[in-house]
Amino acid sequence: MGEAPAFFVDNLQNGFSNGFGLKSKGFETFTDVGDKTFVIGGANSDSTSSVGIQIYDKSTGKWVIPTVLGTKPKTCKGHSAILLNEDRIMISIRGSTPDDCIWFLEVDTEYVKEQKKDFGTEVVAWSKGVTGEAEKPVVISGPSGVGKGTLINMLMKEFPSMFGFSVSHTTRAPRGMEKNGVHYHFTERNVMENDIKHGKFLEFASVHGNLYGTSIEAVEAVADSGKRCILDIDVQGARSVRASYLDAVFIFICPPSMRELEERLRARGTETEDQILKRLRNAEAEIEQGESSGIFDYILYNDNLEECYENLMELLGLGGSAPIKQKPLSKINKKMVINCETKEVGNEAKNLIILDVSSLKGGAPGRTRGLNIHAIDLFSDGLNGIRELR
Ligand SMILES: Nc1ncnc2c1ncn2[C@@H]1O[C@H](COP(=O)(O)OP(=O)(O)OP(=O)(O)O)[C@@H](O)[C@H]1O
Numbered sequence: 001m002g003e004a005p006a007f008f009v010d011n012l013q014n015g016f017s018n019g020f021g022l023k024s025k026g027f028e029t030f031t032d033v034g035d036k037t038f039v040i041g042g043a044n045s046d047s048t049s050s051v052g053i054q055i056y057d058k059s060t061g062k063w064v065i066p067t068v069l070g071t072k073p074k075t076c077k078g079h080s081a082i083l084l085n086e087d088r089i090m091i092s093i094r095g096s097t098p099d100d101c102i103w104f105l106e107v108d109t110e111y112v113k114e115q116k117k118d119f120g121t122e123v124v125a126w127s128k129g130v131t132g133e134a135e136k137p138v139v140i141s142g143p144s145g146v147g148k149g150t151l152i153n154m155l156m157k158e159f160p161s162m163f164g165f166s167v168s169h170t171t172r173a174p175r176g177m178e179k180n181g182v183h184y185h186f187t188e189r190n191v192m193e194n195d196i197k198h199g200k201f202l203e204f205a206s207v208h209g210n211l212y213g214t215s216i217e218a219v220e221a222v223a224d225s226g227k228r229c230i231l232d233i234d235v236q237g238a239r240s241v242r243a244s245y246l247d248a249v250f251i252f253i254c255p256p257s258m259r260e261l262e263e264r265l266r267a268r269g270t271e272t273e274d275q276i277l278k279r280l281r282n283a284e285a286e287i288e289q290g291e292s293s294g295i296f297d298y299i300l301y302n303d304n305l306e307e308c309y310e311n312l313m314e315l316l317g318l319g320g321s322a323p324i325k326q327k328p329l330s331k332i333n334k335k336m337v338i339n340c341e342t343k344e345v346g347n348e349a350k351n352l353i354i355l356d357v358s359s360l361k362g363g364a365p366g367r368t369r370g371l372n373i374h375a376i377d378l379f380s381d382g383l384n385g386i387r388e389l390r
């Protein structure tokens, strides 16, 4: 089934100088991508630590500390690493739970190339691997008061295990019933601006005089819960997400008329007169863009709430017709064998699993979906680490 191992983690973890004149603290791995060597790790042998990244540029002979985007693995007692597709390093974390053990460090994906231009530095981006065929996130946009929140609440109530809400950050003040961390992360402007500067947001926009934004972490948290992510964001935000590398379905909710929109906003009773007028002024431009910008895959008219909800369910594949098909972003024809050592009392068992990375979808920013893991029988050749199947 397999040939020579592509990578043996245990051989590298005995503590040695890393070959580039930099003293290794142990637990490091070295992956060559073109002229660069990515040194990942740096935990002490007697403790766990977060996973650090350094790049050795062979063409200049210099070390570079890159800008690191995305949420990185929290702690690491050692790991294996293997290059996939020449653009991302797959990392198997030792001693972590099965749903937290496969991570990807993107080093030359389209997303990373784009970020390098923006930051003007070396950039790498973490993306955790999640198993199964998780569905694309759903972006729902529309003018204030059209009923986005109402429709999303109906969906989440009827399908609580299927959908998860991306909790945005905002600088606006909470309304009476709104809870921090549930409806929004209510934030100071300077804190949010600083986080934006450090690449923590997938998108952000100034909406009706306040700053709103979707953090990468908010989208990742939903993916980690195994649910399909729903984003309630304005048209500017939808445009940014469309331009980003998050592969999503975009739905615009339209009111039956401006008059009806005004009535709904007033009846909701959450805004002052000035704020209502501002939201209505913005609504006209939003509706025009929603209908004609080409950002949105679908437009739904929210006249009768029940009918609109039925149509939304239909679009999301919950109304009896076939679900929306996803196409993979990249094709990586590889299967790996991973050796997970489990120590039982007086006994050392070796559990081998096949990791199928041929159907990966998504990636940074957010999670890498479509990992398939199968348990397999023991090999008798003392295999350690990750090995490629050919
Ligand atoms: N089809 C409908 N017919 C009548 N009223 C509706 C309909 N859909 C929603 N509403 C009502 O309109 C008001 C605004 O709805 P909602 O708060 O869901 O809007 P929203 O688009 O989420 O607004 P915002 O962007 O400001 O958060 C609510 O009081 C809601 O009950």
Ligand SMILES: Nc1nc2c(ncn2[C@@H]2O[C@H](COP(=O)(O)O)[C@@H](O)[C@H]2O)c(=O)[nH]1
Pocket: 141, 142, 143, 144, 148, 168, 169, 172, 203, 204, 205, 207, 208, 212, 213, 214, 232, 233, 234, 235, 236, 237, 238
């Ligand atoms: N671009 C973004 N827009 C967002 C986000 N979260 C919410 N919104 C939009 O803001 C308006 C106003 O919301 P409200 O709660 O103050 O009524 C509405 O259109 C939301 O869709 C976000 O993260 N990014």
